[in-house]
Structures are given as structure tokens and as C-alpha cells.
Amino acid sequence: MDQPQSNDPATPQTPTLLSLDANALRERFVALGAKPFHAKIAREAVLQRGALEYAQITSLPAALRDTLARELPILSSRETDRRQSRDATTKLLLAFPRGAGRDATVEVVHIPPKDRESRKGATLCVSTQVGCPVACPFCASGRNGLVRNLEAHEILEQFVRGRAIGELGRSVVMGIGEPLLNYANLSSALDVVHDEMGIGARKITVSTVGFPERLRRIAPTKPRFQLAISLHTPFQEQRDVLVPAMKGVSIEDVLEAGDDWFEHTGREVTYEYVLLSGENDSVEHAERLALRVAGRRCSVNLIPFNPVDESGYRRPTQLSVDRFHAILAERGVVATVRWSRGMEGDAACGQLRVRALPQRAS
Ligand code: SF4
Numbered sequence: 001m002d003q004p005q006s007n008d009p010a011t012p013q014t015p016t017l018l019s020l021d022a023n024a025l026r027e028r029f030v031a032l033g034a035k036p037f038h039a040k041i042a043r044e045a046v047l048q049r050g051a052l053e054y055a056q057i058t059s060l061p062a063a064l065r066d067t068l069a070r071e072l073p074i075l076s077s078r079e080t081d082r083r084q085s086r087d088a089t090t091k092l093l094l095a096f097p098r099g100a101g102r103d104a105t106v107e108v109v110h111i112p113p114k115d116r117e118s119r120k121g122a123t124l125c126v127s128t129q130v131g132c133p134v135a136c137p138f139c140a141s142g143r144n145g146l147v148r149n150l151e152a153h154e155i156l157e158q159f160v161r162g163r164a165i166g167e168l169g170r171s172v173v174m175g176i177g178e179p180l181l182n183y184a185n186l187s188s189a190l191d192v193v194h195d196e197m198g199i200g201a202r203k204i205t206v207s208t209v210g211f212p213e214r215l216r217r218i219a220p221t222k223p224r225f226q227l228a229i230s231l232h233t234p235f236q237e238q239r240d241v242l243v244p245a246m247k248g249v250s251i252e253d254v255l256e257a258g259d260d261w262f263e264h265t266g267r268e269v270t271y272e273y274v275l276l277s278g279e280n281d282s283v284e285h286a287e288r289l290a291l292r293v294a295g296r297r298c299s300v301n302l303i304p305f306n307p308v309d310e311s312g313y314r315r316p317t318q319l320s321v322d323r324f325h326a327i328l329a330e331r332g333v334v335a336t337v338r339w340s341r342g343m344e345g346d347a348a349c350g351q352l353r354v355r356a357l358p359q360r361a362s
Pocket residue numbers: 132133134135136139140141142175176177178209354355356
């Protein structure tokens with residue numbers, strides 16, 4: 001039977017270079033006849049330079065590269081689709097083994113800096129789950145519920161594939177899934193991203209719908225990322241509809257958990273607010289939101305909705321976005337309007353089969 005090549009998908013049980021920690025990788029390399037330092041060379045090539053195949057790691061002996069390609073895949077996913085929009089935003093569709101011969105797919109988006117000459121590096125938007133159990137009605141990701149959590153190495157793999165496209169400056173964990181419902185795996189992956197890929201805590205944003213108890217458990221550990229909480233409305237009844245998994249969790253409790261987060265970490269929370277025309281973009285909404293967040297150590301990101309075909313929700317007009325923004329500003333709330341990039345490749349906010357993507361400030 002053919003052995004898997006380095007760019008072939010591994011079966012769920014097959015260890016990959018990325019599923020082994022540094023010690024286990026060294027042992028595996030030695031078992032395959034390599035020197036211990038070869039493991040370090042390979043790991044660095046993958047994590048720091050985005051090598052996706054052993055053939056790219058020319059500092060390893062040729063015979064060893066062949067052995068590794070047969071015996072230890074680097075990745076467990078297959079790239080099944082790649083789209084690029086006019087602004088060079090790239091969306092990858094990755095298929096991970098799901099078991100029983102079936103695939104589990106997630107999307108990853110690589111957004112280059114606006115100024116092509118910039119040395120800042122791209123922003124990478126990664127996913128934490130296959131499907132999403134939160135089921136926000138304006139987001140295509142949650143339509144079919146949760147399929148499964150991604151393993152730590154599967155989250156890490158998205159960073160490596162992003163790095164293979166181009167230098168990474170920052171990352172947003174805003175793709176498919178609710179990060180706090182797969183936190184242990186996310187946290188392990190982010191440790192490697194910090195320590196071995198060199199993306200610092202200020203350059204990583206994790207976006208959640210804000211489970212207060214989970215936030216209170218995590219905050220004292222001083223996690224190395226910025227926190228964004230998707231609020232979407234200041235009215236309890238409406239939040240129960242827009243963020244169904246949070247039904248019964250009071251908005252005030254979420255905001256207080258955000259305050260506690262600042263107390264523990266010293267980092268301000270960003271509240272995300274997807275503006276849906278005729279739903280949550282009224283003057284009354286803006287005024288009530290200002291009342292809720294003014295005086296707190298936080299800021300607000302206003303994200304004009306991008307229509308997803310079947311959702312029935314609409315994009316707000318520029319006028320209503322400006323009005324909403326102005327009301328917040330008048331009341332002393334720091335707010336930014338972010339328009340999505342990558343629309344033509346369906347890689348913009350709410351179009352990833354997903355929700356929030358990093359967007360260009362207007
Ligand atoms: S918006 Fe986020 S939390 Fe809501 S269903 Fe989509 S991926 Fe899940």
C-alpha cells in the first residue's frame with residue numbers, strides 16, 4: 001500500500017509533524033534514522049517559514065526527506081479550494097479527516113496589509129471548530145450546528161498554511177466556531193504560535209460570544225491574546241435571538257466579565273457589533289449601547305453586515321452606519337467602523353460560512 005506523502009492528508013490516527021511536541025518529534029525522527037537536530041531543523045522550517053513539504057527543507061539530507069515524506073506527514077489537512085479576491089485576500093478551504101472516511105472542512109483567510117509595500121505582514125483568520133454550536137441567525141457557519149472541535153495541531157496547521165502564503169503580522173481567531181468552547185486546544189496551539197512562530201500577544205485577537213463563567217476562569221491565567229466579545233445588540237430580548245447559545249445569559253453579566261478581564265489582564269476588551277439594517281442599527285440601539293459601555297475600559301467595533309444569501313439580513317446604509325458611529329462618539333465611546341475586505345472571494349465577514357473577519361478600517 002502506498003504510504004502518505006507529506007502533502008497528503010493523514011488519517012485521524014496518523015501522527016503528523018505538527019501533532020507531535022518537540023520531544024516526541026525528536027524521538028520519532030531518531031526512530032526513523034535521523035539525528036535529533038534534524039527534528040529541530042524540520043520543525044523550524046515548518047513553523048517559521050511555512051514549509052509544507054519535506055522537499056522544501058533542503059537542509060535535511062535527501063534520503064531522510066524521502067523517508068519522512070513516506071513515514072511522517074507534516075500536515076493532516078488537504079487544501080480543497082483556494083480563492084483570491086482583487087485585493088489579494090486568499091481564502092483556503094481545508095479538509096481534515098473526520099473519521100469513517102469523511103472530511104471535516106474549515107476555512108482560513110489570509111489578508112495581506114492594505115499597503116502592499118508594508119512590512120507589517122498579513123492578518124490570518126483561523127477557525128477553532130468544524131461548524132458552530134452558537135447558531136447566530138445571520139451567520140452561515142452555525143446553520144448545521146457543530147460537527148467537531150479541531151485538535152490543537154489542526155488549529156496550528158492553519159497558521160502554517162497561512163505562513164506558507166506570506167509573512168504573518170497578526171491573527172484573529174474569528175473564523176468558524178466558538179473559541180471558548182474549544183479553549184484547551186486553542187490555548188495549546190496559541191502557545192506554539194507565540195513561542196515558535198513569533199506572533200506576540202498583542203497581535204492575536206480571540207473573538208467570542210462571551211460566556212461569563214468561562215471568561216472568569218480564563219482571565220486569571222493571563223492569556224496571551226486580546227479579547228473581543230460579540231455583543232451585537234444592547235437589548236436582552238434581541239440578543240437572545242441574535243446569539244441563541246447565550247439565551248438567558250444577561251448582557252450585564254457579559255459586560256462585567258469583560259470588566260473582570262481588564263482587571264486581570266490589563267487589556268481592554270473590544271465589543272463587536274455587526275450592524276444589521278433595520279434590526280440593530282437604530283438611534284435607540286446606539287443610545288442604549290452607549291449607556292451600557294460608556295465608562296468601561298473597552299472599545300467598540302462596528303461591522304456593517306455582508307449579506308449571506310439565505311440569511312435574510314441586509315447591509316446597513318452608509319448613512320445609518322455614520323449615524324450610529326456618531327452617537328457613540330458623542331457619548332464618549334471609542335468606536336471604529338470596519339468594512340470587510342475580500343468580498344469577491346466570499347471571504348468577508350459573514351461570508352466565510354462564518355462571521356467576523358478582520359476588516360479594513362473605513
Ligand atoms: S457568528 Fe460566530 S458564534 Fe455565531 S454562529 Fe457564526 S461562527 Fe458561531
